[in-house]
Amino acid sequence: MSDLERLNLKTLPPVPAIVGWSDRYSQTLLKKADTCLRSAYLYVKYSGGTPGHQLDRGSLAHLVYKRMTEDLIVADAESYLEPEFTQDQHGLLIEEDPETAARQIASMTATIVDEVAREHPELVVPHAEMEAVRIMAYHWAIGVKVDPVTIAGVERKFILDVAGHEISGIVDLCTIDGITGGVDDYKTSWNRPEQDDYEKGFQGWLYALLLAFGQPVERVACDACSGKRHVVQVGPENQSAEVPCSTCGERGSVEVRLPAIGGGLQRIRTRELYPRFLETQADGTLRLQQRENWLTRTQLQDFRRDLERLIAQLDGARETGLFPAVDGGHCNECPARSECPLPAHLRSWHGAIDSEEKASEAASWADVMGDRVAKVNDEVKRWAGEHGGRVRYGADKVKEFKSSQSRSVRKSQGKADWEGLKTAVARAAELGEEFDFDYWVKTGSTNSFRKRVLSAEELAAEMDGDADERMSRAYAVKWGDQIRKDQAKEDGRDLSLDERFGALPPF
Ligand code: SF4
Numbered sequence: 059m060s061d062l063e064r065l066n067l068k069t070l071p072p073v074p075a076i077v078g079w080s081d082r083y084s085q086t087l088l089k090k091a092d093t094c095l096r097s098a099y100l101y102v103k104y105s106g107g108t109p110g111h112q113l114d115r116g117s118l119a120h121l122v123y124k125r126m127t128e129d130l131i132v133a134d135a136e137s138y139l140e141p142e143f144t145q146d147q148h149g150l151l152i153e154e155d156p157e158t159a160a161r162q163i164a165s166m167t168a169t170i171v172d173e174v175a176r177e178h179p180e181l182v183v184p185h186a187e188m189e190a191v192r193i194m195a196y197h198w199a200i201g202v203k204v205d206p207v208t209i210a211g212v213e214r215k216f217i218l219d220v221a222g223h224e225i226s227g228i229v230d231l232c233t234i235d236g237i238t239g240g241v242d243d244y245k246t247s248w249n250r251p252e253q254d255d256y257e258k259g260f261q262g263w264l265y266a267l268l269l270a271f272g273q274p275v276e277r278v279a280c281d282a283c284s285g286k287r288h289v290v291q292v293g294p295e296n297q298s299a300e301v302p303c304s305t306c307g308e309r310g311s312v313e314v315r316l317p318a319i320g321g322g323l324q325r326i327r328t329r330e331l332y333p334r335f336l337e338t339q340a341d342g343t344l345r346l347q348q349r350e351n352w353l354t355r356t357q358l359q360d361f362r363r364d365l366e367r368l369i370a371q372l373d374g375a376r377e378t379g380l381f382p383a384v385d386g387g388h389c390n391e392c393p394a395r396s397e398c399p400l401p402a403h404l405r406s407w408h409g410a411i412d413s414e415e416k417a418s419e420a421a422s423w424a425d426v427m428g429d430r431v432a433k434v435n436d437e438v439k440r441w442a443g444e445h446g447g448r449v450r451y452g453a454d455k456v457k458e459f460k461s462s463q464s465r466s467v468r469k470s471q472g473k474a475d476w477e478g479l480k481t482a483v484a485r486a487a488e489l490g491e492e493f494d495f496d497y498w499v500k501t502g503s504t505n506s507f508r509k510r511v512l513s514a515e516e517l518a519a520e521m522d523g524d525a526d527e528r529m530s531r532a533y534a535v536k537w538g539d540q541i542r543k544d545q546a547k548e549d550g551r552d553l554s555l556d557e558r559f560g561a562l563p564p565f
C-alpha cells in the first residue's frame with residue numbers, strides 16, 4: 059500500500075470554527091472572501107494577519123494625509139501651495155525661486171510627519187520607511203488639490219446593512235458635490251494596477267456603495283461609564299470595585315450611526331491615488347498619479363446583489379467549515395500563506411515571495427533562467443532555419459517562422475520620433491505644408507519565430523505520421539525530470555536550483 063496521502067484540493071477538509079467571529083463584516087474581510095474564502099478565514103483567525111513595517115508605514119501616511127486634509131478644511135484652502143495658507147498655518151512665506159520653494163515645502167511636510175509619528179508611538183516605522191512617508195507627504199502637498207466645501211468625510215467610517223450583516227469600511231476621503239460623489243483611497247505601495255484591473259477592483263465598488271447607501275458613524279463618549287472605560291460596582295459589604303465597562307468594551311466610546319448622506323447621489327467617482335508618484339497634467343500642474351472609475355446608482359445596486367451572494371457564501375462556509383482556497387495575484391496579500399492548503403507550486407508560486415531576500419533570489423534565478431531560455435530558443439530557431447523552418451513539439455504545438463507586415467514611426471537617434479511627427483502634422487494642419495506619410499511611417503516586414511497550437515485538421519493530417527514516436531519522446535523528457543527530482547529526495551539532499559526547476563535543457 060502506498061503511504062502517499064492524497065489531497066483533493068477542490069474539496070478540502072473542514073477547518074475548526076472560530077469562536078467570537080463578529081457578525082460585522084469589514085471591507086477588508088469581504089475583499090479577501092471575494093477572491094479566496096480561505097484567506098478570509100485566515101484573516102479572522104489571525105485578526106488581520108501579522109503586523110509589519112509596510113502596514114504601519116501605510117497607517118502613518120494615512121494619518122499624515124488626514125491631518126493635512128483637515129488643515130485645508132479648517133483654513134478653507136484648496137492646496138498646500140496657496141501662499142495665504144502656508145503663511146497663516148505654518149508661518150511660511152514661500153519663496154519665488156522654485157528650488158527654494160520646494161525645499162521649504164519639504165521641510166514643512168517633514169515637520170508634519172514628525173509630529174504625527176510622535177503622536178502615534180504604537181506605529182513601528184523604521185528609518186527607511188519614514189523617509190518614504192516624508193517623500194509621499196511632500197508629493198501630497200504639491201500634488202493634491204481639494205474643494206473643502208465638498209468634503210463629506212476624512213477617514214470616515216460607514217456602515218451598511220446587507221443580508222443580515224453590518225458591512226463597514228473606512229473611506230480615506232469622500233466628497234459630495236450635488237449629484238456627484240467621490241471616494242478616494244491612498245495606496246502607499248509601489249504597485250499600481252492596470253486601469254482594467256482597477257475598474258474591476260472590489261474596494262472601490264464597496265466604498266462607493268457605502269457612500270451611496272450607507273450611514274456614516276461617529277464615536278461618542280460611552281454613557282454607561284462616562285468615557286472612563288470602567289464602572290464602579292458596589293459589592294456585598296458595601297465595598298466598591300472597578301469593573302470593565304461592557305457597554306463600550308472598555309473603549310470609553312461607542313459608535314453612533316448618523317443619517318445617510320448619499321441618498322441624492324447619481325454617480326460616484328472612485329479613485330486610487332499613489333503618493334509615491336507624481337504626474338504632470340495637460341495644464342502643466344502636478345498631481346498624484348491615480349486611477350479612477352465612475353459608477354452609477356444602478357451599477358451599485360447590481361454590486362449589492364453580488365455582495366449579498368458573497369455574504370451568503372461566507373455565512374455558509376462558517377456553518378460548514380468549508381473554506382475553499384483559490385489562488386491568484388491576491389495571494390500576495392494573504393494573511394497566512396504558510397497555512398494555505400495549496401502547495402506553492404500549484405499556486406503558480408503566487409504569494410511565495412514574502413521577503414526581500416526571497417525576492418532577490420527569485421529575481422536572480424529568473425534572470426539566469428530567462429537568459430538560458432532565450433539562448434536555447436535561439437538554437438531552436440537556428441536549427442529550424444536550416445531544417446524546413448519549423449519545429450514540431452508537445453502534443454499539438456509548433457514553432458515556426460512567420461512573416462508579417464509591420465509599420466513604425468520614423469526613427470531619430472534610435473528612437474521613434476513622435477515629436478517630429480507631431481510637429482509635421484501640426485505644420486500640415488496650420489500652415490498647409492505637405493505631409494509625407496511614407497516619410498514618417500515606415501512599412502516593413504518582420505520574420506518572427508513564433509509558437510502556435512495546431513488546428514484539429516493539421517493534427518488529423520499528422521495522425522498517420524510518426525506521432526506516436528514523438529509523444530513518447532516528449533514523455534521521456536518530462537519523466538526524466540521527475541526521476542531526477544525523486545532521486546534527490548531519496549538521497550536526502552536538497553534539490554539544487556537547476557534540479558528544482560528542471561533548468562537544464564533536455565539535450
Ligand atoms: S495563499 Fe492564496 S490560495 Fe492560499 S489561502 Fe492565501 S489567498 Fe487563498
Ligand SMILES: [Zn+2]
Pocket residue numbers: 280281282283284285286287288303304305306307308309310311
Ligand atoms: Zn463604557
